[in-house]
Amino acid sequence: MxxxxxxxxxxxxxxxxxxxxxxxxxxxxxxxxxxxxxxxxxxxxxxxxxxxxxxxxxxxxxxxxxxxxxAPEPLLEILPKGAEHLAQIAWHIGNRHMAAQIEKKRILVPRDHVAKAMLQGLGAEVRDTTEPFIPMQGAYHAPH
Structure with missing residues (x-):
C-alpha cells in the first residue's frame, strides 16, 4: 500500500x-x-x-x-441585500456553527430546509445550487 x-x-x-x-x-x-x-x-x-x-x-x-x-455539493446560495446585510447573515450562520463559504456578494452553506427558512426570514434571497464547496476553516484549524 x-x-x-x-x-x-x-x-x-x-x-x-x-x-x-x-x-x-x-x-x-x-x-x-x-x-x-x-x-x-x-x-x-x-x-x-x-x-x-x-x-x-x-x-x-x-x-x-x-x-x-x-466535488460539487448541494448548497444554498445566499444573496444578501448588501455588505451590512451579508455581515448580519454571516453572524447568524456562525452563531449556528454552520460551515460557510463567505464571498464578497454571497455566502454558500450546505443545503438544509430549516436554514433556508431562517435565511429567507432574515430577508436574504436564497437559491438551491450545486457546486464545489470550500468552506472557511475555523480559528482552530489554522495551519501550524
Whole structure:
C-alpha cells in the first residue's frame, strides 16, 4: 500500500499529478484514511487532521502527486441585500456553527430546509445550487 507523506497546498508546483481525487468538503478533512486512487490503495496517516485544498494534492512516498478536486455539493446560495446585510447573515450562520463559504456578494452553506427558512426570514434571497464547496476553516484549524 502506498503512503501519502504530505498534504500539498493549491499551486504547489510539485509536478503534474498522476491522478485526480474528487472529494466533498467533509471528505477533504482527514487524518487517517485509506483512499482508492486508480485502483491503488493510498494510506493517509498524518499526525493531525488536515483539510486538503481544492487543486491541492497529496504527495506520495514514491514522489507522485494526487491532485485533489472539490466535488460539487448541494448548497444554498445566499444573496444578501448588501455588505451590512451579508455581515448580519454571516453572524447568524456562525452563531449556528454552520460551515460557510463567505464571498464578497454571497455566502454558500450546505443545503438544509430549516436554514433556508431562517435565511429567507432574515430577508436574504436564497437559491438551491450545486457546486464545489470550500468552506472557511475555523480559528482552530489554522495551519501550524
Amino acid at each position: 502506498l503512503k501519502a507523506t504530505a498534504a500539498l497546498p493549491a499551486n504547489h508546483g510539485k509536478g503534474k499529478p498522476f491522478a485526480q481525487l474528487v472529494l466533498t468538503s467533509d471528505q477533504r478533512r482527514l487524518r487517517r484514511k485509506v483512499l482508492n486512487v486508480k485502483g491503488e490503495e493510498v494510506l493517509v496517516d498524518f499526525p493531525e487532521a488536515v483539510t486538503l485544498d481544492h487543486f491541492g494534492g497529496l504527495l506520495l512516498e514514491d514522489g507522485r502527486v494526487i491532485e485533489v478536486i472539490a
